[in-house]
Amino acid sequence: MTLTTLDLAILGCYVLGLMLLAYWVSRDERGQQKDTNDYFLAGHSLPWWAIGASLIAANISAEQIIGMSGSGYAIGLAIASYEWMAAISLIIVGKYFLPIFLKRQIYTMPQFLQQRFDNRVRTTLALFWIAVYVLVNLTAVLWLGALAVNAVTGLALFESMLLLALLSLAYSLYGGLKAVAFTDIIQVVLLVAGGLFLSYLTLQQIGDGQGVHAGLERLMQQAPDKFQMILTKDNPHYVSLPGLSVLIGGLWVINLSYWGFNQYIIQRALAAKDLAEAQKGIVFAAFLKLLMPIIVVLPGIAAVLILPDLAKPDEAYPQLMNLMPSGIKGLIFAALVAAILSSLASMTNSVATIFTMDIYRQLKPAASQQHYVKTGRWVSVFALALALITAKPLLGDFDQAFQYIQEFTGFFTPGIVVLFLLGMFWSRTTANAALAAAIGSAVLSLLAKTFWPELPFMDRVGLVFLSCLLLAVVVSLSERQPAPATAVQLSDINFATQPSFNYAAVAVTLVVASFYYAWW
Template sequence: MGLEQIDYGVFIVYALGLLGLAIWVSKADHSGERNTEDYFLAGKSLPWWAIGASLIAANISAEQIIGMSGSGYALGLAIASYEWMAAITLILVGKYLLPIFLRNNIYTMPQYLQQRFDHRVKTILAIFWLAVFIFVNLTSVLWLGGLAIQTVTGIDWLLGMTFLVLFSLAYSLYGGLKAVAYTDIIQVVLLVFGGLLLSYLSLDKIAEGAGIVEGFSRLTSELPGHFDMILSSDNPHYMSLPGLSVLIGGLWVMNIGYWGFNQYIIQRALAAKDLKEAQKGIAFAAYLKLLMPLIVVLPGIAAAILYPDLSKPDQAYPSLMALMPAGIKGLVFAALIAAIVSSLASMTNSISTIFTMDIYKGLVKDKSQGHYVLIGRLTTLASLIIALIMAKPLLGKFDQAFQYIQEFTGLFSPGITAIFLMGMFYKGTTSRGALAASIGSALFSLVFMQLWPSLPFMDRIGLVFLICLSLAYLFSNKSSTQDQDTSIHVGDIDFSTERSFNIAALGCTVILIALYLTWW
């Protein structure tokens, strides 16, 4: 499959327009030297609609669109649990976690850990996040993006990856988070449009022109196993999504860790004008998450009928783009590439924020704001070069990149989630307890992987999380009172929310219950 001349024209116009918008946003209402709040937190000026759109754009990238479509191709609608359960998670993050972060003027997650615990906890977790963002997130987005470009255009994957790096640098290196967040709005609109159009065309193709209702009916009848939300123990994919654990087990740990404590995600909410604006943005993002399976999972399931002989499941989404008419194909392809670039820019902005504010600034003090912004830009450049070099060696052998990402981050997510939750809601938690949980997370995850290989991934996450909570509690109670840090309190924080947020939360819950009852 390839693009036609009009598609290339549409793509070029879109790319240039995006760059122009990013530059204009970066320069608007700003003069003089750019400070760290401008560059890393968009001057704390983002409105709710920019926050919500940017949260989704940062989340929806190659590993989501291509990787989750590939998982839909291989195992079906059950993979949508990652999306639908994330909607409820976002509501909880908005109500219970954001008030703590914004009240304490947090820039980064490691900064919170230093304020709550000490520099040891901060440094260990900062180094971990830098490693994961560079060697897991950046590499996976680049690799899948390069494969998508190769599948759609025929251009070599390495050239495609290089283009993505250059495009990302072109529109984010100068403007920082503000340029990324405002251009995300356009990308989300086009991605939603493109995903829904692709679902429509796929279902209509299956129905041989009889319409999407008939197409969906044929899809469910020909692939009934692909529409089980709760997989039974005899399902070949049970190890990935073990039954009720998607509702009451380790998926909660993964989601809370990702949406609540992941720097490149939560950074958008930290850049809000105020708490109310951040919570509105979170609620907006939650409803967009409910829509995501129609955009990324359903096309993958349809591809299992339309393209049953794909060599790799991750080829499903790019292959389906052949169904689109000329011109529209170029526009959707441009939106896909822009979403990939947006995620790259989001990740590198967070990498530069953590490195500059949590590591470099502690070693090289009393420099100008411009100096630290420069270091942030150099860090962005270096991280992309490293990811470009390491992408194929790390991901070239995997069929489903989405599952690879979950497996790797699953080593550390239980400990991180335990540390933050204990630190926020149990004032007796100490630095020693936090360190025990962080080390225990990786240690017990590896032990269970080796000694209990039949334990499903998600159940392992839940079990290790409980162990980490226990370690944090036991080691904290054995610590001296001098080891405790009480610089952050939650007792005087008001967790009440506006009526509009409460209505949005209730609606999201009702929709989620209806979805699971329908596809149980």
């Protein structure tokens, strides 16, 4: 054990506070039981600050903190493009996607696909998302979280995963999304405070006590190759972040898919009181996103000087934590555990939502609301159990788990973005065209991976997206059908946003542009 009594006390206070808050916000009024709206969408009661905090807490987890710190160690600041470009993507989602989704009053993304296309599209994508959430996302969070717990406490990997799974169920299983979203406020405060403090201490160490600015200057002088936002072709990591394609290519597809059409992310916005509240939450999340590279990437870059001989890049963040003094280590470890638990709870709740509302309810349409809630809870338990069993076989041999996740999901992301964008903004799109895009994405990605292996995966995502877009348009036009009655009537959607949203959008864009200008 490398945690002191003080560290354990801090961690214990966090866990206890989390459980108490979750119980308090989840309690039922006398004589009332949770229905599906309460359990899966928090009764449409989430305020903007809970939405924004929960978006970031769901997003930033072990695969982000451990994985992106590892990529920062191996690649450098260029990996921050995922974070900074995501801030602009969030603005796009809030402005153009949320008005459509909230107008449709949906629970899930597959439900929108049924409303717009047909049940084939809904079921196909529902099964896909369940598989990805369980076998890619949940496994990654558990595995990388266990690596961190093992590095700090010495607890064996499987026992670490089991502990994290049980803790996430303990505070989220009963209360559902409301418990997850409101406890995420604590998670984000801990995450931001602990992450910033770790970055501060590492830069202080590099600066030999002369301050953070001196530490940053020394880091940039001694590791200049780690401060290039746009990688050149001679860079060994160009295949992961291929130059200007980061700004104009496949990263947009990846981000729009993740922030706009990803159930366990967008579910928070679907649970908002109203559209304006959801858009405020989106803006809040965008500003928090600008901070994330300081929290998750900078420590990895600093580890290049502090821990130059790591066996694997993903060891950077856990090993840095071990260098921290007593008390501070407990705080930073609690922040990491907070991020892990939040993402686990968010993912299991979304798996339960999709399975219950998009698959199980079709099989038992006459069941009671409480039956569906109970089913969702059992699905959450089963999903975590399956992830526990498969985590090590799937991820045990990867040095940079974050890149593995991006590579795998990149097979399907282009088709998902095509069918949603066309489904929302082109009324002639048919259900067959949507299926063609979804299936074509996997087929074309596999062919490109097999016969053009040197093509960077981000470029592959962009090219497959364009190919699937063309395929969907051709299929739709060849069917020669009029716009269906289920098409989105854009004339009924109000895309106007409040002045505060518009000012924030400009501010986020200018900040991101300044980052690229500074480290081009």
